[in-house]
Amino acid sequence: xxxxxxxxxxxxxxxxxxxxxxxxxxxxxxxxxxxxxxxxxxxxxxxxxxxxxxxxxxxxxxxxxxxxxxxxxxxxxxxxxxxxxxxxxxxxxxxxxxxxxxxxxxxxxxxxxxxxxxx
Amino acid sequence: xxxxxxxxxxxxxxxxxxxxxxxxxxxxxxxxxxxxxxxxxxxxxxxxxxxxxxxxxxxxxxxxxxxxxxxxxxxxxxxxxxxxxxxxxxxxxxxxxxxxxxxxxxxxxxx
Numbered sequence: 001x002x003x004x005x006x007x008x009x010x011x012x013x014x015x016x017x018x019x020x021x022x023x024x025x026x027x028x029x030x031x032x033x034x035x036x037x038x039x040x041x042x043x044x045x046x047x048x049x050x051x052x053x054x055x056x057x058x059x060x061x062x063x064x065x066x067x068x069x070x071x072x073x074x075x076x077x078x079x080x081x082x083x084x085x086x087x088x089x090x091x092x093x094x095x096x097x098x099x100x101x102x103x104x105x106x107x108x109x110x111x112x113x114x115x116x117x118x119x
Numbered sequence: 120x121x122x123x124x125x126x127x128x129x130x131x132x133x134x135x136x137x138x139x140x141x142x143x144x145x146x147x148x149x150x151x152x153x154x155x156x157x158x159x160x161x162x163x164x165x166x167x168x169x170x171x172x173x174x175x176x177x178x179x180x181x182x183x184x185x186x187x188x189x190x191x192x193x194x195x196x197x198x199x200x201x202x203x204x205x206x207x208x209x210x211x212x213x214x215x216x217x218x219x220x221x222x223x224x225x226x227x228x229x230x
Binding site: 037043047059099104109110 | 122151153155157163164165166167170171174176208210212215216217218219220221222223224
């Protein structure tokens, strides 16, 4: 059974940094593209970033480029999101999601971790 | 890239059918057959229920079906059950700069 467990969320002030982690188990982590998808309170999900299986290629939404950086450690089966220069509009539940690359669908999701940016 | 447009709400009685529309553009739904639908219960993570327009993952009841025409897609839930009450989101691939543009969401109420 696929399991994705996010951690690292919390309350931070505008301009501060945070690093999210997602521990994966139940599947061969190093052959799948992985993603971060966020959902602001009362809103629909928003794709944030994707990383290739090897970690050599990343894709990010324009709204986060230069501030939020996805990475992975295949030896630890862990996905990361380094979040810098946080803004109030980054407030959301951040989900780690596994990508079905042949269908461009997010076929497994973690339970999410809440990031709140507020002074 | 703007969000895909969905009606805010839909409803039906148990056993009835409800259809949810999802309107995009020629840059997403109109070009790619990579439309997905997700079901989300309150406080839970989204769950994939339809991929590649009309395919169902293992374990998803065949009461859920999807289709696409032009720049729009639809999700139909037949034989509504109480547990189908949830928020539903469509999503489409829109190129390597946007691997998933999501819809605005539709809250389905089972009367």
